[in-house]
Amino acid sequence: xxxxxxxxxxxxxxxxxxxxxxxxxxxxxxxxxxxxxxxxxxxxxxxxxxxxxxxxxxxxxxxxxxxxxxxxxxxxxxxxxxxxxxxxxxxxxxxxxxxxxxxxxxxxxxxxxxxxxxxxxxxxxxxxxxxxxxxxxxxxxxxxxxxxxxxxxxxxxxxxxxxxxxxxxxxxxxxxxxxxxxxxxxxxxxxxxxxxxxxxxxxxxxxxxxxxxxxxxxxxxxxxxxxxxxxxxxxxxxxx
Amino acid sequence: xxxxxxxxxxxxxxxxxxxxxxxxxxxxxxxxxxxxxxxxxxxxxxxxxxxxxxxxxxxxxxxxxxxxxxxxxxxxxxxxxxxxxxxxxxxxxxxxxxxxxxxxxxxxxxxxxxxxxxxxxxxxxxxxxxxxxxxxxxxxxxxxxxxxxxxxxxxxxxxxxxxxxxxxxxxxxxxxxxxxxxxxxxxxxxxxxxxxxxxxxxxxxxxxxxxxxxxxxxxxxxxxxxxxxxxxxxxxxxxxxxxxxxxxxxxxxxxxxxxxxxxxxxxxxxxxxxxxxxxxxxxxxxxxxxxxxxxxxxxxxxxxxxxxxxxxxxxxxxxxxxxxxxxxxxxxxxxxxxxxxxx
Numbered sequence: 001x002x003x004x005x006x007x008x009x010x011x012x013x014x015x016x017x018x019x020x021x022x023x024x025x026x027x028x029x030x031x032x033x034x035x036x037x038x039x040x041x042x043x044x045x046x047x048x049x050x051x052x053x054x055x056x057x058x059x060x061x062x063x064x065x066x067x068x069x070x071x072x073x074x075x076x077x078x079x080x081x082x083x084x085x086x087x088x089x090x091x092x093x094x095x096x097x098x099x100x101x102x103x104x105x106x107x108x109x110x111x112x113x114x115x116x117x118x119x120x121x122x123x124x125x126x127x128x129x130x131x132x133x134x135x136x137x138x139x140x141x142x143x144x145x146x147x148x149x150x151x152x153x154x155x156x157x158x159x160x161x162x163x164x165x166x167x168x169x170x171x172x173x174x175x176x177x178x179x180x181x182x183x184x185x186x187x188x189x190x191x192x193x194x195x196x197x198x199x200x201x202x203x204x205x206x207x208x209x210x211x212x213x214x215x216x217x218x219x220x221x222x223x224x225x226x227x228x229x230x231x232x233x234x235x236x237x238x239x240x
Numbered sequence: 241x242x243x244x245x246x247x248x249x250x251x252x253x254x255x256x257x258x259x260x261x262x263x264x265x266x267x268x269x270x271x272x273x274x275x276x277x278x279x280x281x282x283x284x285x286x287x288x289x290x291x292x293x294x295x296x297x298x299x300x301x302x303x304x305x306x307x308x309x310x311x312x313x314x315x316x317x318x319x320x321x322x323x324x325x326x327x328x329x330x331x332x333x334x335x336x337x338x339x340x341x342x343x344x345x346x347x348x349x350x351x352x353x354x355x356x357x358x359x360x361x362x363x364x365x366x367x368x369x370x371x372x373x374x375x376x377x378x379x380x381x382x383x384x385x386x387x388x389x390x391x392x393x394x395x396x397x398x399x400x401x402x403x404x405x406x407x408x409x410x411x412x413x414x415x416x417x418x419x420x421x422x423x424x425x426x427x428x429x430x431x432x433x434x435x436x437x438x439x440x441x442x443x444x445x446x447x448x449x450x451x452x453x454x455x456x457x458x459x460x461x462x463x464x465x466x467x468x469x470x471x472x473x474x475x476x477x478x479x480x481x482x483x484x485x486x487x488x489x490x491x492x493x494x495x496x497x498x499x500x501x502x503x504x505x506x507x508x509x510x511x512x513x514x515x516x517x518x519x520x521x522x523x524x525x526x527x528x529x530x531x532x533x534x535x536x537x538x539x540x541x542x543x544x545x546x547x548x549x550x551x552x553x554x555x556x557x558x559x560x561x562x563x564x565x566x567x568x569x570x571x572x573x574x575x576x577x578x579x580x581x582x583x
Binding site for chain 1: 468579
């Protein structure tokens, strides 16, 4: 069994006086998609933000690719090869699409072959390349947010609810993009509320409740057991 | 791989009002100049006041530009900014007083060399001071506005007292370099040479700042950081380091503005930074926090209005810019060209 690319051991995170993560134990295997599921407000977003250091773990350890990143600042974590797509997409509205992409290429210029590949997946980015990102539609912003994370090769992607509020055609495109990333050998930790998306994409799965992981295993096992789904996730999930 | 659905956007024909709308703040400057032309009876007086107002505006812009970016980038309210203006002025004037052979020579080259050396001295001194100020005074109070106001105000008071200790309690009078003295006559108006130099210098500096912000990587990081600093860090950039650089550059610009202001007023006092700080804050607020372009337009409006009103109705000169701020904030509560902040 290869070493997981990311391991959280007993992670606690407080936001002011709220104790959000209450001992999260999570492993993200290399080269697969791990779905992080759970009701609203159980700590999924906090988990991602704690991994990238935007909120600090008060207790516990985070190990990425064998190295302890618990106390590393956010920029160092990002430069270690972790791409982050936040729930609010984090688009720079006053910057153009091009400037958003150039900013994400932290090592220098954008690789043109990779950019062409991204344009084939997300043609609207080419159409609006010189326009202000703030003028894009919701779906186009999400495309930009994910393309920005993909503009350079990363080993691990943390993606927070990318399909929220998007039309089925856009969701299908995002799914294919993420599957393509997986095929290239990247590891993905994906927070998702849409169980159909989770089932279509996930290899492994972790379910959160009250700031803890309450179940972890193969996505196929969860997808095949309606009773387990009902017990772990309840009715807040969208219908498959 | 199937591509995302694409579509060609349908472009509506914009009405004239919609086409003009983004340019309204920039149009306010020529509009005010035209208003001044109508209100001021003598054309020569109007021309003199206009150049004077533009020169004043350029100098206020130089002093305010750093402050607006510092606020936009790290949400830091720095009331100590005036200290850099005062220290820059004193250092610059000291350099000028040490170079009488250059300032007194009837040679433009020698005079400009003296000016460059004075500016260089002021910029280096205030940049170093800015670095220390950020490390010692600002860094411990990130995210706490009330503490920032109190502690940076304290820093300003300490800096003023240190000026009194080093340079003494008396104000220092100075004369401009030989070739920058006097005025040129144009269309019957006497226009001071130094004001023309200040206008030209301000324009060059504004263009340079816009070039840095629009065309360089550090500019891109700063603009993104003003909008959403957290995301910039998540992309891999150390925003704290960028902020220190911006703070140091902003302090140096304030010092530069201080030298120019000293030569404009031909006198320096320990409190000059504090006095100009009111106008600097008005400019930052009406421009839109974090916006260099808004700051530039705001500074020109403040400079022009101050000069026109002081000529037409001297008693109203002091309140004219407060009135301008009120009107602009009633029209655009976030300032003329606010930077979109991430929620």
